[in-house]
Amino acid sequence: MITPFLKNKGEFLGHLFFYALIMIGGQLAAYLFLYPLLLAYATMSRTPHRQLQPYLSRRFPHQNPWQRWWSAYRILLGMGQMLIDRSWLGLKPKARLHGTFEGIDKLQETLDSGRGAIIYLAHVGTWQTALAHITNMACRVHIMMAFDTQAVTKHFFELGRKRDFNIIDVSGFMGGMIEAINALEQGDVVLIMGDRASGGHTTTTTFLGAQIRLPVAAFSLAANTRVPVLIAFSAKHDRTHQVLKIWDVIHPDYTHGDRAQEMARCAHRFSRALENYVKEYPYQWYNFFDIWEQ
Template structure:
C-alpha cells in the first residue's frame, strides 16, 4: 500500500504556506502576487513527489502527456489559491472577482431548510463557498475536521479566523458523540462542510472509477449522510486565473438512503455518483486538482512494489 498522503503533503506544503501567510498578512494582494513566481519555481524544482503526482493527474484529465507549462499552471494555481485562502480567512476578499452559480434547487432548499451537508473536495478554493454562500448570504457554516490529522488547517484557522475555528466540529469524535454534535449544528440551521474526496490509509474506503482508473474515497461522509437524513449539496470553488473564481453549488440529493440489506452497495453507488461530478469539474477547471499524492490505486500499488523491491535488495 502506498504511503499515506500526509507523509507527502506535510513535508512540502507547510513551508510554502508559512511563507505565503507571512507575506499575505503584511502586504496587499497586488504586491504579493508577483512574489508567487519565485516561490512556485522553488517548490516546483524541489518537490519531485508532487511533480510526479501532478503528471499522473494531468495525463488522465487531458488524455495526453502533459507539458512543462501544464505542470507550472497546476503548481501556480495551487499557490494562487493558497494565497487567496489567506485573504478569504481574514475577510479581505474585495479584490477578488467571484461569480456564484447556484441551481434553482439549491436556492429553494436553502430557503426552506438551511441545515444541510456541503460536500467539498481538495479542489480549487473551498473558502469561496463560505464567503459567497454563507457569510454574505447569512448562512452559517460549520466545518467537520479531524483536528489531529488536519493540524495545519486547524492552526491556520486559529491564527487567521478564530471565530471560524470555534465552529470546527472535531471529526476525531466517534459514534453517538459525533452524530449528536452534527445534529445540533444542523438543527440550528448551519451548513456542515465535509471533505469527501480524500481517504486516509486507516479510513474505511470504497473504490470508484475516477478519470478512467480506480481510486479510493472515504465512506464516512456517506455513512454520516445516511444517518443524518438531510440534503447534500456539492460545492466547488473553481479558480479561473488572475483574481477570478467561479463558485458552483448544486443539489446532490435531498437525502442519502442506505438500505440495510444492501448498505455497502448503496454507499458505492453514491460515491461513484459523487466521483462523476468531481470528474466533471476536474475537466471544467483542470488545474484546480490539489491532491498532490498517488491518488489512484494503480499508482499506489506501483509505488508499493517499488518500495518492496528496494527493501528486498537491501
C-alpha cells in the same frame, strides 16, 4: 540534509516573507513574486512532479514530458495563488474576492424547508476562500475536520478574521458523527470534504478511468437524517473572481435497498461530478498525492 528544525524554520520564514509582501504590496505583488519562485522550485525539485504524476497521467494521458512538466507548474501556481489569496483575505480587512454561488437556490430551498444540508467538497479550486459564500448565509455552518491547532491557525480566517462556523472534530468517537447528526436535525449546514479516505468506511468507484476508494460516511449521514448532499466545487476564474457551483444534488436513501449499493451509487455520482470539474478546470486540482492508492 535539511533537518526538520531547519525545514520548519524555513517554512516559517517563507510564510513571514509572504505575509510581509502581502501587507506591503498586496495580492498582486505576492503573485508576481510567486511566478519565478515556483518556476525555480518546479525546475529544481522533482517532488511536485512525482506527486502530481498519478493525476496528470490520467487527466492528460497524451501529454509529452515537457507538457506534463508545464501542467505541474500551472497546478503549483494555482495552489500558490490560492494560499496567497487566503492570507491576503485574512491579513487585509478590505481584501475581497468577488464571486458567485451557482445553485445557491438549491441550498436555500432546502434550508427554507427547515431541513439541514450536507455540502460535499473536494480539495480543488478555491475551496477554502469559497467557504465565505456559505458562511455568509443566514444559517449555522459546521465543518467536519480534524481539530488540529496548527492546521486551524493556517487557515485564512485565523489570520485576523473571526471564525464564523463551528468545527466538528472528526478525530473523536464516531468521527464527529453525533454532532453532525444533531446539527443536520436542527436544520444546519455541514461541510464535509469528500475526496480523501482517512479511516472509516469507503467504497470503490472509478475516477478518470481507474479505481478509487472514496469515503461514504456523509451519504450515510444524509440517508439517516433525510437531508440532501450538495456536491459543491469552487474554481478561480481570474485574479479576484471565483465561482462556487453546485455540481450535483444527491438524496441518499437505502430504506428499501442495500446500504452498500446505495453508498456506491452516491460515491459514483460524486466521482462523476469531480470528473466533470477537472475536465473544465484541470489545473485547479490540489491533491498532491496518489488518491488512486488511498
